Amino acid sequence: EIVLTQSPAILSLSPGERATLSCRASQSVSSNYLVWYQQKPGQAPTLVIYGTSRRPTGFPERFSGSGSGTDFTLTISRLEPEDFAVYFCHHYGSSRTFGQGTRVEIK
Amino acid sequence: EVQLVESGGGFIQPGGSLRLSCAASGFTFNTYNMNWVRQAPGKGLEWVADISGDGTSIFYADSVKGRFTISRDNDKNSLYLEMNSLRDEDTAVYFCARDRGIIVVPFPFYFGVDVWGQGTTVIVSS
Numbered sequence: 658e659i660v661l662t663q664s665p666a667i668l669s670l671s672p673g674e675r676a677t678l679s680c681r682a683s684q685s686v687s688s689n690y691l692v693w694y695q696q697k698p699g700q701a702p703t704l705v706i707y708g709t710s711r712r713p714t715g716f717p718e719r720f721s722g723s724g725s726g727t728d729f730t731l732t733i734s735r736l737e738p739e740d741f742a743v744y745f746c747h748h749y750g751s752s753r754t755f756g757q758g759t760r761v762e763i764k
Numbered sequence: 765e766v767q768l769v770e771s772g773g774g775f776i777q778p779g780g781s782l783r784l785s786c787a788a789s790g791f792t793f794n795t796y797n798m799n800w801v802r803q804a805p806g807k808g809l810e811w812v813a814d815i816s817g818d819g820t821s822i823f824y825a826d827s828v829k830g831r832f833t834i835s836r837d838n839d840k841n842s843l844y845l846e847m848n849s850l851r852d853e854d855t856a857v858y859f860c861a862r863d864r865g866i867i868v869v870p871f872p873f874y875f876g877v878d879v880w881g882q883g884t885t886v887i888v889s890s
Binding site for chain 1: 808809810811814823825826859861866871872873874875876877878880881882883
């Protein structure tokens with residue numbers, strides 16, 4: 658079973674700063690199956706990135722994804738107030754694994 | 765408007781059974797994979813089960829295999845999750861969600877879950 662480990666657990670930043678979130682897989686995974694979700698308190702998740710680096714239509718360009726093999730990154734270039742949330746990486750493989758999440762909080 | 769609305773959650777004792785439903789609207793239901801994803805209080809996301817558009821391909825997480833059954837009725841645009849032998853650790857918000865599954869052509873690709881329901885809460889406790 659593939660395990661996804663996200664770091665850091667909590668990221669404390671100010672609006673306008675750059676956020677870099679990491680997702681590391683326990684073994685090499687297909688980048689075509691790597692997804693990121695954003696979740697705000699009391700809400701369902703929202704798709705942020707799919708296929709490692711593709712943004713859903715209409716999603717802000719400040720969100721970008723990269724990576725391959727075992728190491729993947731979600732970057733938010735300049736944090737807006739609405740970006741403070743929890744972010745989960747997910748691999749749609751044989752075990753449909755989620756990372757444990759990174760909370761991006763206001764410093 | 766594309767919408768998923770879950771129902772059927774509630775308070776149940778360990779060992780009990782519960783059936784969750786998800787009513788879909790605003791899209792061609794039988795062309796999408798449907799999924800159940802849960803989130804225990806204060807915890808992360810856990811993929812529970814999924815079912816292909818025609819109902820022939822089903823996946824279960826190891827944690828629910830043999831206890832939960834996912835099904836769908838394409839005539840009623842509805843998804844279900846039959847939960848038996850419930851345990852304390854099954855306490856969670858259960859989300860209904862749709863995706864396309866793995867698109868094979870021109871190459872294997874996954875587009876992610878693009879629509880989620882608001883969730884229904886299941887509490888298992890004595």
